Each structure stands twice: as C-alpha cells, then as structure tokens.
Amino acid sequence: MSTLPSTRANTIRAMLLVLVGSAGMQFSAVLALGLFPELGVLGTSATRMAIAAIFLLAIFRPRLRGRTGREWAGIVLYGVAMAAMNAFLFLAVDRLPLGIATTIDFLGPCAVALAASRRIREGLLALVALGGVVLIAGFGGPLDPLGVLFAALAGAGFGLYTLLAARIGQSEGGLPSIALSVAVAAILTLPFSAPTVPHIRVEHLLPLVASALLGTALAFSVDTLAGRFTTARVLGVFFAFDPALGTIVGALVLGQVLTPAAFLGVLLVVVAGAGIVWLAGRRGDPGPRPYAGPVAQQTGIESEEVERKYEVREGATLPGAEAFAAIGLSAEAPEVHHLVASYFDTPDRALAAQGLAVRSRAGGTDAGWHLKRRGADGVHETGWPSSPEMPEALAAEIRDRIGEEGLARLRAVAELRTTRTVVVLRDREPGSGSGAESGGLIEIADDEVFAIDRQAESAADEVRRAWREWEAEMLGGADRAWLDRLEPVLLAAGASPSPSIAKIARATGQLAGLARAKGADAALVSELGELERADQARARRLDS
Incomplete structure (x- = not known):
C-alpha cells in the first residue's frame, strides 16, 4: 500500500x-x-x-x-x-x-x-x-x-x-x-x-x-x-x-x-x-485513512463469483472425504492461507451505495486489487495483480462511478485478517457432464475472520468483530446444481445458511441496516442483530 x-x-x-x-x-x-x-x-x-x-x-x-x-x-x-x-x-x-x-x-x-x-x-x-x-x-x-x-x-x-x-x-x-x-x-x-x-x-x-x-x-x-x-x-x-x-x-x-x-x-x-x-x-494505525497513492497501468481479469455462505457452530470441522464421495466428489488436501485485506470506500459509503466493493488483499491465490459489483445474478469481480499502487483501470472505474472528488476521498473503511483453510472438490467421474472438464468444481473455504472497522473517528474507537464462516464457491464452468448437492453435507457437519451477504458488510456492522432498508422481515433483522452482537463478543474474547 x-x-x-x-x-x-x-x-x-x-x-x-x-x-x-x-x-x-x-x-x-x-x-x-x-x-x-x-x-x-x-x-x-x-x-x-x-x-x-x-x-x-x-x-x-x-x-x-x-x-x-x-x-x-x-x-x-x-x-x-x-x-x-x-x-x-x-x-x-x-x-x-x-x-x-x-x-x-x-x-x-x-x-x-x-x-x-x-x-x-x-x-x-x-x-x-x-x-x-x-x-x-x-x-x-x-x-x-x-x-x-x-x-x-x-x-x-x-x-x-x-x-x-x-x-x-x-x-x-x-x-x-x-x-x-x-x-x-x-x-x-x-x-x-x-x-x-x-x-x-x-x-x-x-x-x-x-x-x-x-x-x-x-x-x-x-x-x-x-x-x-x-x-x-x-x-x-x-x-x-x-x-x-x-x-x-x-x-x-x-x-x-x-x-x-x-x-x-x-x-x-x-x-x-x-x-x-x-x-x-x-496508537498505531489511524481510523479512516485516505488512499493517497499513485495508480499503475495494469489489465484487470473479469470473473463471476457464485457462492453460498454458512455460519459454523463451535467445534465443527469440514466434512471428510467419505462425505464428499457420497455425492460424487473427491477432495484435495486442504491448504491454509493467511490473508490481510483492506477495503476502501468514502466516509459516506458512496461505493457501497452502488453495490461496489474495492479491496486490496495480500496472501492467498488471488492476492491483489479487486473490484466487486453486486448484481441480481451474482457478484461480478475484476482483479488486478498485487502492487503498491492502485491500478489505473480501477481508479478510472471509481472515478466514473463517484467522480474525481469521490476518488480523492477514498479511504480504508475496514481491515480483515483471515486464516483460510481451502479444500478443492473435483468430480469423481471426469467427463460426466459436470460442467468443468478440467480443474475443480467447488472451492470450500473455512474462514476464521478478525475484522477491524476503520470507520471510527479514532483508533481508540474502532470496533472489532470476529467470526467463523464457510464459503462454497463455484469454480469456472461448473454446474450450479453442485452447490445444491453439497449443501446437505455441510449442514450435517454443523453449518447453517448465513444471513450475511458480504464480509465487508459484516465487518462494518451494516448487515441489519441493509436488510432493514431492503424491507426484510423483523425476524431476519433480529437475527442479523444477534449476529452483530456475537461477532463483537467473540472479538473481545480474542483480544483478551
């Protein structure tokens, strides 16, 4: 950075x-x-x-x-x-x-x-x-x-x-x-x-x-x-x-x-x-900080993100190879990655208001800069390689969306430190019409997340949240029906569908407010409120 x-x-x-x-x-x-x-x-x-x-x-x-x-x-x-x-x-x-x-x-x-x-x-x-x-x-x-x-x-x-x-x-x-x-x-x-x-x-x-x-x-x-x-x-x-x-x-x-x-x-x-x-x-890092760096000439890579999120009860572990084999999948050996990501927005959340998220992440297989655009059919993502400078194409996209002044006001609104255990699932019978004739079908990520909300006026007032979640993400070309077949296996292992729509919304305490603004019923808003309280309590335990 x-x-x-x-x-x-x-x-x-x-x-x-x-x-x-x-x-x-x-x-x-x-x-x-x-x-x-x-x-x-x-x-x-x-x-x-x-x-x-x-x-x-x-x-x-x-x-x-x-x-x-x-x-x-x-x-x-x-x-x-x-x-x-x-x-x-x-x-x-x-x-x-x-x-x-x-x-x-x-x-x-x-x-x-x-x-x-x-x-x-x-x-x-x-x-x-x-x-x-x-x-x-x-x-x-x-x-x-x-x-x-x-x-x-x-x-x-x-x-x-x-x-x-x-x-x-x-x-x-x-x-x-x-x-x-x-x-x-x-x-x-x-x-x-x-x-x-x-x-x-x-x-x-x-x-x-x-x-x-x-x-x-x-x-x-x-x-x-x-x-x-x-x-x-x-x-x-x-x-x-x-x-x-x-x-x-x-x-x-x-x-x-x-x-x-x-x-x-x-x-x-x-x-x-x-x-x-x-x-x-x-006090170390300040709270909200502007992105004050230059921009780099780089070409972005487009992709579509289709995933499901799950809450995980205490003590739960990812299913074993036998459970995946029962639905026709084989599991590769797990890999552990340590990720540190900074999310950027303006103080009034101008990017979030347009369904956009800007992230710079170190660690893992997709380290670099990312622009995520949430639409009715899923999340579309553009990624650039890691660099200390913001890619010019990303800066241009932000400028088009919120103007030059908005780009100048961009600052870190959250930092996420994640320990990620990744398991790639493959079709046990290649060529069976799974939709992904090469590579994996689904990537399961077991994420232990510690988030620092940078929106406070000072570092002393920053809110910390921590949670564990599983993500099941479709890999390129795979049939989405595999997610339906996988879900009962994850639920049996101790997972439950998460009401969270995105890590950045959860890291900044926006889940209940976003749901309320979209007309969600009182039960969902209450569930998200409980999730927020649990996340802060878990962070306090980790801090102590």
Whole structure:
C-alpha cells in the first residue's frame, strides 16, 4: 500500500489549524471590543456574522441542490451552534470577566473530550487542559448569575460546534458547507444585525470587516478543516487554546498582567495539547485513512463469483472425504492461507451505495486489487495483480462511478485478517457432464475472520468483530446444481445458511441496516442483530 499520513502528523495539522483559528478569534475580539459601545454587543456579533457569510458565499459559491436531508441537517445545526456560541459568549463577557466567561464556555468542548475518551490517559489530558484554563481565568469574587447562565449556554453551543466541526470537516461538503452554515447563523442573528446597519460609520468598517474575516470566516473555516484530520474528542482538548491565547493576547495587546497562575495555566494547556499529539502517534494505525497513492497501468481479469455462505457452530470441522464421495466428489488436501485485506470506500459509503466493493488483499491465490459489483445474478469481480499502487483501470472505474472528488476521498473503511483453510472438490467421474472438464468444481473455504472497522473517528474507537464462516464457491464452468448437492453435507457437519451477504458488510456492522432498508422481515433483522452482537463478543474474547 501507499504511504498514508500518520495519526501524529494529522493531529499536528489539526493542532496548528486550531491555533490559527484561535489566534484569529482572539485578535478579532480585540478589534470588536472597541465597537461595543456604539454598535452594541449583539449588534457587533451579528454584523460580523453577516459580513463573514457574504464573504464565504462569494468565495465558495456553495450549491443548494443535490444535497441530502442529512447534509442539510448538519449544515443547519452547525449554523445554530455558531450563532449560539457567539451571541451567548458576548452576552456573558458583558457581565463577567473575560477569563471566567471563557472558562465556563470551554466546559462545552471539554465535556465532549471527556465523553469521547476511551482511555484514562485521554480523559486525564482533558482534565489537565481544563485545569489550565481554570488557572488562566483566576476564579474569585461574586459572579453575575445571568452572566454564568449565558456562559453555560455559550458552552453548550461550543460543545455542539466541536462535534459538528469534525463531522462537517470529514464530510463531502467541506468549505462550501461552512459557507452555508455561516449563512444560517447570519440569518438567525439578522434581528440584531439589521437594526445595527444604520449606525455603522466609515470608521467602523475596517475593524468590523477585519474582525469578521479573522474571528468568523477564518476561525470557522480552519476549525472545520481541522476536523478532517482528527476527532471531536481531540478538537475538544485543542479548543482550550482559546482561553490560553486570550490570556497571551490580553497581556501583549491590551496590557493585561499575566500572573504566575495564568502562566502556569498556559503551560498546562500546552502540555495537554502535546500529550494528545504524542498519544496519537502511539496508537498505531489511524481510523479512516485516505488512499493517497499513485495508480499503475495494469489489465484487470473479469470473473463471476457464485457462492453460498454458512455460519459454523463451535467445534465443527469440514466434512471428510467419505462425505464428499457420497455425492460424487473427491477432495484435495486442504491448504491454509493467511490473508490481510483492506477495503476502501468514502466516509459516506458512496461505493457501497452502488453495490461496489474495492479491496486490496495480500496472501492467498488471488492476492491483489479487486473490484466487486453486486448484481441480481451474482457478484461480478475484476482483479488486478498485487502492487503498491492502485491500478489505473480501477481508479478510472471509481472515478466514473463517484467522480474525481469521490476518488480523492477514498479511504480504508475496514481491515480483515483471515486464516483460510481451502479444500478443492473435483468430480469423481471426469467427463460426466459436470460442467468443468478440467480443474475443480467447488472451492470450500473455512474462514476464521478478525475484522477491524476503520470507520471510527479514532483508533481508540474502532470496533472489532470476529467470526467463523464457510464459503462454497463455484469454480469456472461448473454446474450450479453442485452447490445444491453439497449443501446437505455441510449442514450435517454443523453449518447453517448465513444471513450475511458480504464480509465487508459484516465487518462494518451494516448487515441489519441493509436488510432493514431492503424491507426484510423483523425476524431476519433480529437475527442479523444477534449476529452483530456475537461477532463483537467473540472479538473481545480474542483480544483478551
């Protein structure tokens, strides 16, 4: 496989983007403070949002048609979060010291980081960052209850913003979706910006526009871009840079004193950020990863896959030679292969939606790249030899199906590690009209599968599944009636027809959802749900 960005490199990119956004936010706040007396707190905030929306819409020209309801829901919610966290934070700052308001505000993303933590060390880093922010704020003195409420509401908006920054950042929409979200926020705050417009004078324009571009257009854009490289949990910790940088900017620009406690708080925030980066590098492979490699000129080989899958009870073994002989088949000596396969798709499963699966597999007799197309009459497969580069013909097929942008968003969604025992069955009476005068009739594969679902936002959140299955696959030219003759032999050995349609669907937990979408009855959906729970339980036992 091609070299892919490491988790640590992606986390560093996300951290730098958040730092840029935080710096823009703090310097924009300095510019906006001078406008509060004449334009009002909410008037200044809402007008900044409107200017930023106009700028982003003009730059990115986002499309309105062709978006799914799920996309629009994310865009609107992101806009609501932007409007809420800005408006309520400015209202809180009007009643509370800036450090205290910012500290309470940070409780939102900090809660996201804590809730999403899967390891004690990660949760401790979120608490370290929060402790640093508390030191920066320097709690003390009576607090305005309404100001505390406004700051808490701002924190709720900030928490939602943190979750959606990762979701929108990793979606297809990207920056054009940000423009629409900012437009939604501008519309929601229009009752405050519209009355402000008549009071804007020429001397207000420069600080107003600069504040809008730095603190809204730039900050929201880089925060969302950071979501492409990391998770909501990590972003939640990195957003502690806001109060840390606010303290530094206040000291350098506004002449505010940086106390020893505040300096220690800044240091704690830096340590927490560095800890997140370090742990990211130690977790190994990241979750969803793009295919970033080149393409190779190779010719594909077409084939048709006709097979049946079976669940296998504990302790079951493949039938012996006598059982196969009873139905006119002879069995070759079993061969064992160790396979490692990576399956690729876009984050929104664009290939799966078209009945396609892209795989790169090492090991076995058919190692290489594969494109599988599921149709009414079976699965059609095109294969290419193993190579570290994606075949050009495969890339062209993907490009035709989901576009150039879809190809660029391709990433590993699952890894399957399989120990496969293969037995080839032949006709005991060659020339009897079996349909395969040379070679075998059926290949039976006894597969022990350990699957890692790469769709999670981080390696710590990846879901593991394990199962055993038998596959009986027709070999070229064989009569399909042989599968009917073989099935009773496999059932007698402890197998049962599997409700699973494909390994990739099972590896990514899609079986029940796909069946439900196709109108399957409740009994089948329930059976698939039980299968999913059993697969995860078996993986946990193997991990332990």
